[in-house]
Amino acid sequence: MSTENRAARMSRLVADKDARVQDHRQRPLPAWLAGRGTRRAIAVLPVLPLAGGLVAGTMADSLARTTVMVVVVTLCVGLLLLLRQASRMLDAVPDRMLDEREVGERDNAHRRAHALTVGLLTVLVLVAIADGVMRKTGGSSLIDGDGWINVTLTAMLVGAMMPAAVLTWRGSEPLDDLDG
Amino acid sequence: MAGNDSKDGRRRTGVHNRLPVLRAERGVSRSELAQAVGVNAQTIGFVERGDYGPSLELALRICAYFELPIEAVFSLAPFVPMSAQLYPTRSGEPT
Structure with a gap:
């Protein structure tokens, strides 16, 4: 296949994919996702995996901890998909x-999400310092050595969800009279 | 730019527009206008509601579509209702 043919085929594939994604984005949200209250409730759900990750961090290395982490990661993936649907994939599409309005909204959401993620990391750093001090002075610790892997993994996943969560929180009511 | 908050907590822009009137007058839907100027139909709705101030480029594209000067479509002061412009009071002053 010549280079030109390959380039034409690639651009056609990209255009088809864009059209499918755009079509999906233009569809009205399901009724249960359209209300502002529901969307805001969904936007704060990332707190759940975060709490799960912290709990897993405090547990001894066991099957139970692995199970909790599997649940946490599954929850994160599910939540990310839900948040992206609620925010019309604004943070994910090229x-x-x-x-211009959507680019502005997305950039604004990234700015706020960055601040929230830095806040979350600051809390984790403070916990890590407290943990280190406790370990040195009392011999006990909040989180076992391996537990920090779970905590940081959860923080990373929650950080990845943050832009979509902010967009879902700030999303305005869809216009029901599009052709009005 | 001066602005106040709308019902859903969004910051309203200080830019007023006559898009709903112009669309109704010419029988143009939001989707048609959006397609003509290259934006999402929701964005036209946001501009109409005053929740989003369009860029100069988008404002000029909208004006070109309606073949009107920019001051006929967008304004920093609220527009006088068309009825008041068409039918002034006896004193000659708009209502």
Whole structure:
């Protein structure tokens, strides 16, 4: 296959994919996701895996901890998909599929999500310092050595969800009279 | 820019517009206008509600679509209702 043919085929595939994603984004949200209250409730759900990750961090290395972490990771993946649906994938689609208002909204959400993620990391650093001090002075610790892997993994996953969560929280009511 | 908050907590822009009137007058839907100027139909709704101030480029594209000067479509002061412009009071002053 010549280079030109391959390039034309690639651009056609990209255009098809863009059209499918755009079509999906333009569809009205399901009724249960359209209300502002529901969307805001969904936007704060990342607190659950975060709490789960912290609990897993405090547990001894066992099957129970592994099970909790599997649940946490599964919950994170499910929540990310739900948040992206609620925010019309605004944080996930490339720039070429967004108009100027959407680019502005996405950038604003990233700015706020960055601040929230830095806040979360600051709390974790403070916990890590407290943990180190406790270990040195009293011999006990909040989180076992391996537990920090679970905590940081959960923090990373929750951080990845943050832009979609902010967009879901700030999303305005869909216009029901689109052709009005 | 001066602005106040709308019902859903969004910051309203200080830019007023006549898009709903112009669309109704010419029988143009939000989707058609959005397609013509290259934005999402929701964005036209946001502009109409005053929840989003369009860029200069988008404002000019909208004006070009309606073949009107920019001051006929967008304004920093609220527009006088068309009825008041068409039917002034006896004193000659708009209501």
